[in-house]
Amino acid sequence: MTKAESHFSHKLTRSERKKIIFLMCSVLLFSVMNGTMFMIAVPAIADYFSLLPSQVSWVVTGYIILYAIGALMYGKLADIYPLKTLLTVGLSLFAVGSIFGFFAPNFLTVVIARMVQATGASSILALAFIVPSRYFPGERGKVLGIISSTMAFSSGIGPVVGGFVTGALNWQYLFLISALVLFTIPFFRVWMPEEKKQEGKVDIPGAVFIAIAVATLILFITLVQWWCLGVSIVFFGIFFWRIKTSDIPFIRPDLFKNVPYRTTIIAGFFAIVTMMGQMFVIPLMLNEVNGLTPLYIGFVLFPGAMIAAVVGRLVGSLTERKGSKLVLYIAFGLMIVGFGLISTFVGSPAWIVSIVIITSFVAFPFVQTSTADLISEVLPDHETGVGMGIYNLVNFMAGAFGSAILGKILDYNHDFRLNPFSIAEGSAVAYSNVFIGFVGLTVLNGLFFYAVFRKRGKKGLN
Known part of the structure; x- marks a missing residue:
């Protein structure tokens, strides 16, 4: 039994494969651009709300923390739940965060909106690297090349789009661009293969421990707060103890x-x-x-x-x-x-x-x-x-x-x-x-x- 067949029973036609690749690359474009566009817009956001650099940095830091944790969580969930379901949830959160951010009345709302965006956008990156292995076992390298080229294109076009939109309109319109992923959800529901839920459970305590460990480690790296490093070490220790003693470890x-x-x-x-x-x-x-x-x-x-x-x-x-x-x-x-x-x-x-x-x-x-x-x-x-x-x-x-x-x-x-x-x-x-x-x-x-x-x-x- 191949990897692909172990997750769903039917083979994909050439047309179906093209549709899936097109969809994944389309939403990956928005996911990667969303990060690079806002990096360019940080000075404009700081001026708009009269913020110090340490304050406005949360637009990027908060996003990175949730994005990194989400990439791990969706990867784990993909071993159990259908990719169609995970992408529907992720894209919905990405779109909701984007719309919320466009109408944000204050800086706190902007940060919250970015974090909601991250919880959804991380599903795109995580599952984009799983799709080739699951659905294209005979063309895995080829499809991964297309995924990587999309990421390279997105990284390059993001600063240009971010600079242009921020200068010509307003940084808030960057949220509106990302909200366009909402229109891809119906196509994912129709074009993605039907899959059954696999056996297995998610170790919730283990997930919480690794999430806290990663979040505090990123905070230490970006803000150089030594107490964050201490908390991170403690929770990494608890996490490794958990995966060695649990019957259903979050990571074997x-x-x-x-x-x-x-x-x-x-x-x-x-x-x-x-x-x-x-x-x-x-x-x-x-x-x-x-x-x-x-x-x-x-x-x-x-x-x-x-x-x-x-x-x-x-x-x-x-x-x-x-x-x-x-x-x-x-x-x-x-x-x-x-x-x-x-x-x-x-x-x-x-x-x-x-x-x-x-x-x-x-x-x-x-x-x-x-x-x-x-x-x-x-x-x-x-x-x-x-x-x-x-x-x-x-x-x-x-x-x-x-x-x-x-x-x-x-x-x-x-x-x-x-x-x-x-x-x-x-x-x-x-x-x-x-x-x-x-x-x-x-x-x-x-x-x-x-x-x-x-x-x-x-x-x-x-």
């Missing part, structure tokens, strides 16, 4: 004993630290070094994101033919070259930077497609949902961790260039050093991944 302990899965999660974490790190650093660099406004920063990022989106479809086919491990090695190579180029040309005119960043942007679909495909390959069917949930959670943690660490690093300017070929001067030197640091981290990450899988290859995959 033996999942972490799966060496290929564990290695892929670790390698993916450090890859995303650098990939999301560059998305955090480059706008700051373009603003401080090149003096660009948010809208023009979006235009600089746009070509790289578009090319990455186009390449993403090809990456899926390459993964199907050559395997996910080779594709991940190619990703490491692109990252090393791309980060090295950015480090060298920091301080150049914006059009040169726009060209230079293309290589590292193209690496994104290679990383996403290869790691997601490898996880689907090494996990048994009944653990794919929660395994993907952990994968998405770790990716969010990596993004938050990388941004927090890089923010601290950039606080300290110095004149010593780590890259001898860099043309950076003054404040640009710190940015050059960050990207050469990314090169070093990627080299170590690639060597770690290679060493583990070379050793496992002699003993068998698991």
Whole structure:
């Protein structure tokens, strides 16, 4: 019995497969854009409500916390409940939060609306990586490539749309854009396959423990509140005790004993630290070094994101033919070259930077497609949902961790260039050093991944 057949009894026609891919990519576009659009709009929201940076940051922080937790929760639920049901609930919450935010009379309402959005939008990301494994077992890599290319496109178009709408209309209209997902729900109800509820229950106490642990850890990373770290450690401890003693653990302990899965999660974490790190650093660099406004920063990022989106479809086919491990090695190579180029040309005119960043942007679909495909390959069917949930959670943690660490690093300017070929001067030197640091981290990450899988290859995959 294949993975797909273990969840529903009928096979999908070519037309049905196309409809599902189209639907998932459509809502994924709104989900990813929703994050990047509001990052651009944060200064405008701060001005509108006369807020301090620490106050307005909750527009992003609150969203990230619920989004990260939701990605894990929906992944776990997908092992039990039909995807159609989970997507209906998630899209409804996303739309309700968006409409609520559009009419928000004060800042507290805006934050609440963003958090409601996150509880729904996280279902889209979580299930988008499960759909290929469940419905397209023979084309998993290809479909993951399409998913990754959609994410790359959304990341690139988000800042442009956010800057344009905020400047031409008002930041509140960003909520209205996201509310459009409401119109996709009837199509999901009709086009998604019928599935039966699987046996199993959700360990509610375990879910609560891991949610508190993750939330406080993200708060520590973003706000540097040490009491949050203490609470996080305590609840992670309680959670691990719970999964070892419960008859129905939220996450089975033996999942972490799966060496290929564990290695892929670790390698993916450090890859995303650098990939999301560059998305955090480059706008700051373009603003401080090149003096660009948010809208023009979006235009600089746009070509790289578009090319990455186009390449993403090809990456899926390459993964199907050559395997996910080779594709991940190619990703490491692109990252090393791309980060090295950015480090060298920091301080150049914006059009040169726009060209230079293309290589590292193209690496994104290679990383996403290869790691997601490898996880689907090494996990048994009944653990794919929660395994993907952990994968998405770790990716969010990596993004938050990388941004927090890089923010601290950039606080300290110095004149010593780590890259001898860099043309950076003054404040640009710190940015050059960050990207050469990314090169070093990627080299170590690639060597770690290679060493583990070379050793496992002699003993068998698991």
